[in-house]
Amino acid sequence: MTHVSDPTAPRIALVGATGAVGHTLIELIETRGLRHRDIRLAASARSAGRVMDVDGLTRTVEDLAEFDFSDTDLAFFSAGTSVSQQWAPKAAAQGALVIDNTNAFRMDPDTPLVVPQVNADAVTGRPVSGIIANPNCSxxxxxxxxxxxxxxxxxxxxxxxxxxxASGQGQHGIEELQEGSELALRDPDAELPSDRFRPALAFNxxxxxxxxxxxxxxxxxxxxxxxxxxxxxxxxxxxxxxxxxxxxxxxxxxxxxxxxxxxxxxxxxxxxxxxxxxxxxxxxxxxxxxxxxxxxxxxxxxxxxxxxxxxxxxxxxxxxxxxxNLRIGAALNAVQIAENILERELL
Ligand SMILES: NC(=O)c1ccc[n+]([C@@H]2O[C@H](COP(=O)([O-])OP(=O)(O)OC[C@H]3O[C@@H](n4cnc5c(N)ncnc54)[C@H](OP(=O)(O)O)[C@@H]3O)[C@@H](O)[C@H]2O)c1
Structure with a gap:
């Protein structure tokens, strides 16, 4: 159990909790024992109200549009670049330290871009932007x-x-490859789904x-x-x-x-x-x-x-x-950034 009452443990928010990276983050927080006082889940209005299990406790997904970060110490963002552009600065302004999985702030001079095994020392305290960026998965x-x-x-x-x-395009990317592969095996001339990948990815x-x-x-x-x-x-x-x-x-x-x-x-x-x-x-x-x-x-x-x-x-x-790519290229790197910051008492 990593949910603790210790007041020094962070209160965590996971934005994009219902996605491929979000699910992997939850699994890693559980298995690596990232101690936390509270954990809240956010996604779009589509998933608001959905119930998910985190570390043996039931959590309800909240609508990001109505989310208040003033009780959050550490916010992981994995909901797309435009969502981070709009919401990560607001979360940081409300006091949360943001670890962002998207491309939104990677090249911002006020935002460290961190791979803990390489440049953990790029973070020496709270960054000017209040955001630490996770690099691209490759x-x-x-x-x-x-x-x-x-x-x-x-x-x-x-x-x-x-x-x-395909998982680099999230849960829908995986589903599109699976659906396209099944269709193509049944009928080589079938028109394959091509929403996340253009042209279609199956057998391509x-x-x-x-x-x-x-x-x-x-x-x-x-x-x-x-x-x-x-x-x-x-x-x-x-x-x-x-x-x-x-x-x-x-x-x-x-x-x-x-x-x-x-x-x-x-x-x-x-x-x-x-x-x-x-x-x-x-x-x-x-x-x-x-x-x-x-x-x-x-x-x-x-x-x-x-x-x-x-x-x-x-x-x-x-x-x-x-x-x-979901672990090393996204969720694991983000959790390792958090572990490193907590270890060095920088939060
Ligand atoms: N997949 C990878 O290998 C990988 C690697 C590195 C970085 N990343 C980055 O991580 C982010 C998430 O990727 P993913 O693969 O997990 O994608 P995904 O499976 O498509 O998940 C997207 C998540 O974002 C949420 N979301 C979408 N629009 C939103 C909005 N307007 N407001 C609030 N939440 C919203 C979705 O919630 P709903 O359930 O409500 O739709 C879902 O939880 C992307 O920016 C991606 O570039 C991904």
């Missing part, structure tokens, strides 16, 4: 690996292709996530560049990405090429990755000796495999990573 696992490479060899360029799961691969920018890159691709620079404190880091949606239910994968400033010793690289917190290296030179979304294992770890230095260019190496 950026988090990438920066958790790049820091050690920069420290040892220096990084010249990073080229990434992502393979992003779609190199387009979020919206298109004037540069020809998508916003998702731009996020990976800008956010990596901010988190790692490397304003000139060269990261270039193609973001691709694939018909996988959950867990994003990435094929990453890193060109370092000096020749890289593979054994030392493997050792360095294996020494990172909550990273599992899969380094068996055999079929299946690599992580996949279905077989990677511990969903709270970043899984790395296929680590190979290019024979023609010893400064360059490839790796393959797999990370649960």
């Amino acid at each position: 950026t988090i696992p990438l920066v958790r690996l790049l820091g050690t490479v920069e420290e040892r060899w220096g990084i010249r360029q990073v080229v990434v292709s992502t393979y992003q799961a 691969v779609v190199p387009f996530i979020d919206r298109l920018l004037d540069t020809g890159f998508t916003l998702e691709e731009q996020k990976m560049l800008q956010e990596s620079r901010k988190i790692l404190g490397l304003p000139h880091l060269d990261v270039t990405t193609t973001c691709v949606r694939v018909p996988v239910v959950n867990s994003h994968s990435e094929a990453v090429w890193v060109e370092a400033a000096a020749p890289v010793d593979r054994a030392e690289l493997v050792e360095r990755f294996a020494a990172l917190p909550e990273v599992t290296v899969h380094d068996r030179h055999a079929p299946g000796g690599f992580p996949t979304p279905l077989t990677a294992g511990d969903p709270d770890h970043v899984h790395v495999g296929r680590i190979r230095v290019a024979p023609h260019n010893p400064r360059g190496f490839w790796l393959w990573l797999v990370a649960d």
Whole structure:
């Protein structure tokens, strides 16, 4: 039981509690034992009145439009960028510290962008904005690996292709993939649902996530560049990405090429990755000796495999990573930010 009467334990609000990230947050708060004095759930008017179980206690979902944050110490926002833009500053003004899962404030200079294993010290007290931003789901696992490479060899360029799961588009994304897959198996000519993914994702691969920018890159691709620079404190880091949606239910994968400033010793690289917190290296030179979304294992770890230095260019190496986007890429990172703040008594 993590619900306690201790007056130093925070009163928590979960905005977007009924969504894919919201459900994962609730599960992690329960299983990781994030102590709290109170927990309130908010979503849109559509879900207001719905009853959910949190830590053995029944909670009723409240309408965000009528929510008052003055009795909230810590508010997790996972209800979309426009909802955060409108409501997170109000929650912060009413006294809550906001941990925001959306893109709304990530590049705001008054808002730290935090991956606790990399830059927990970006938070030294209450941020000016009252908000701490959680990075994009593909950026988090990438920066958790790049820091050690920069420290040892220096990084010249990073080229990434992502393979992003349907759950990145929330509960409706998962349902659309499942429904489309069933339809396509029954009738290959059927018109497939294409609301969250365009064109339809079932039995397809779609190199387009979020919206298109004037540069020809998508916003998702731009996020990976800008956010990596901010988190790692490397304003000139060269990261270039193609973001691709694939018909996988959950867990994003990435094929990453890193060109370092000096020749890289593979054994030392493997050792360095294996020494990172909550990273599992899969380094068996055999079929299946690599992580996949279905077989990677511990969903709270970043899984790395296929680590190979290019024979023609010893400064360059490839790796393959797999990370649960709902946990590592969203809810777990947010809970770990909260744990870190509470541990350092910064709330
Ligand atoms: N899925 C991921 O892997 C992932 C990773 C990183 C970040 N994120 C970000 O996290 C956020 C949530 O993602 P998700 O995957 O959990 O989406 P989701 O499954 O679609 O859930 C959306 C949640 O937001 C609520 N909501 C929608 N419109 C609202 C409004 N106007 N007012 C109040 N609540 C509203 C929904 O409540 P109702 O039940 O009332 O509709 C639901 O609880 C998004 O901003 C997303 O970009 C997601």
